Amino acid sequence: MPDGREIVTLNNGARIVFDPMPGLRTAAVGVFLAAGARHEADEHSGLAHFLEHMAFKGAAGLSAQQIAEAVEARGGVINAATGYEMTNYFVRCLAPDAPDMLDLALSMVFAPDHPEGEIEREKGVVLQEMGEALDQPDDLVFELIQQACYPNHPLGRAILGEKDTLKALRRDDLFGFAEANYSPRRTVVSVAGAYDRDAIVRRAEHRLGARPARPDPVTQAPVAATSGVKSEVRKLEQCHLVLARPSASATSPDRFAARIFAEVLGGGMASRLFQEVREARGLAYTIDASCDQHSDCGRVSVYAGCDPDDAKDVCSLTADIWADLATKGPTQLELDRAKAVAAAQFAMAAEAPAARAGSAAYELLAFDRIISVEETLGHIGAVTVADVARVGAEMLAGAALASVVGPKAGLAAAEAFVSTS
Numbered sequence: 068m069p070d071g072r073e074i075v076t077l078n079n080g081a082r083i084v085f086d087p088m089p090g091l092r093t094a095a096v097g098v099f100l101a102a103g104a105r106h107e108a109d110e111h112s113g114l115a116h117f118l119e120h121m122a123f124k125g126a127a128g129l130s131a132q133q134i135a136e137a138v139e140a141r142g143g144v145i146n147a148a149t150g151y152e153m154t155n156y157f158v159r160c161l162a163p164d165a166p167d168m169l170d171l172a173l174s175m176v177f178a179p180d181h182p183e184g185e186i187e188r189e190k191g192v193v194l195q196e197m198g199e200a201l202d203q204p205d206d207l208v209f210e211l212i213q214q215a216c217y218p219n220h221p222l223g224r225a226i227l228g229e230k231d232t233l234k235a236l237r238r239d240d241l242f243g244f245a246e247a248n249y250s251p252r253r254t255v256v257s258v259a260g261a262y263d264r265d266a267i268v269r270r271a272e273h274r275l276g277a278r279p280a281r282p283d284p285v286t287q288a289p290v291a292a293t294s295g296v297k298s299e300v301r302k303l304e305q306c307h308l309v310l311a312r313p314s315a316s317a318t319s320p321d322r323f324a325a326r327i328f329a330e331v332l333g334g335g336m337a338s339r340l341f342q343e344v345r346e347a348r349g350l351a352y353t354i355d356a357s358c359d360q361h362s363d364c365g366r367v368s369v370y371a372g373c374d375p376d377d378a379k380d381v382c383s384l385t386a387d388i389w390a391d392l393a394t395k396g397p398t399q400l401e402l403d404r405a406k407a408v409a410a411a412q413f414a415m416a417a418e419a420p421a422a423r424a425g426s427a428a429y430e431l432l433a434f435d436r437i438i439s440v441e442e443t444l445g446h447i448g449a450v451t452v453a454d455v456a457r458v459g460a461e462m463l464a465g466a467a468l469a470s471v472v473g474p475k476a477g478l479a480a481a482e483a484f485v486s487t488s
Contacts, residue, residue, distance in 0.1 A: 084257045105151045
């Protein structure tokens with residue numbers, strides 16, 4: 068390929084993407100699966116995340132301690148993450164160790180032991196993780212906005228699941244989810260940095276080559292949300308608020324314009340919200356905007372933490388600034404700044420092995436091809452004032468959504484944002 072990356076496709080459809088980075092002595096090795104919380108049944112909410120936890124508890128005859136020692140004895144670092152649409156197992160290591168580390172990661176995904184005793188013990192760990200998330204209002208408020216944006220849909224559930232569904236999980240459920248979702252076509256091995264290419268291929272063939280091809284499961288897109296508020300009233304010093312509107316998906320041609328909109332709105336210290344709400348008026352210590360995108364839906368959100376007495380003004384100002392940006396579009400200076408930030412962030416990430424490995428795997432799973440850095444930078448550079456205004460107008464035409472954790476004043480402010488937007 069023009070940028071030096073190479074894709075090797077096994078007979079059953081599993082893919083390996085190689086990204087050599089001259090001058091490095093280390094590698095980033097990952098196993099990426101197009102399966103996550105979105106692919107769970109309602110009664111198994113939290114299963115994908117729990118399966119990730121259990122992968123570390125024993126695989127291919129190695130105990131949890133032996134897995135940890137196998138990585139750390141060579142100075143490596145291993146981790147995993149579960150999202151709504153993707154799960155990954157990831158190792159950073161010295162170049163000579165990359166084949167062994169890949170073999171270990173693949174065994175954790177495709178040859179887990181799932182010891183019965185560890186299942187019940189790890190449920191206790193995840194219950195503590197749930198409790199920690201619920202105790203953090205700035206985490207909980209985003210769980211609530213997810214519910215508001217995607218009601219009665221897997222995207223509206225917490226990735227961690229619910230206490231009752233977690234407690235009900237059984238060993239067969241773990242194997243069943245992997246059997247249904249960890250198919251070869253939905254599996255990408257991604258390696259970036261320095262490595263022995265042929266040894267990587269041999270390890271991948273050994274673990275993946277005999278796996279049978281399977282059709283992809285059918286997923287339903289969420290229905291359009293109706294305006295509303297999700298809240299939890301608590302006695303806190305601050306109101307934690309998220310104000311949101313539906314926007315472009317991760318695969319939409321408008322995905323870059325939506326990200327630029329969020330950057331101009333509240334992406335940094337020069338953004339409209341930061342300058343007006345924090346710098347000019349001192350109404351919030353933290354206020355920022357983000358663009359969250361899934362394969363078939365997305366949203367732009369504003370998060371703010373503020374004094375309850377200021378919540379009404381924060382919501383009102385946010386609504387006005389949002390509407391002005393959506394109606395008139397950004398100034399040319401704002402657009403140029405936002406595009407420069409987006410381009411720089413992407414270019415910086417493209418110089419890190421871990422980010423490169425993750426990006427290549429995502430591109431294959433989402434678009435069925437590798438996208439060069441130059442192509443992405445070209446998309447960012449092509450965004451116009453009119454593009455940003457257009458996606459803003461589409462947001463204004465959609466639902467207004469909000470979530471709040473904290474005193475009742477925040478709830479009233481969020482309700483006003485929804486009703487007047």
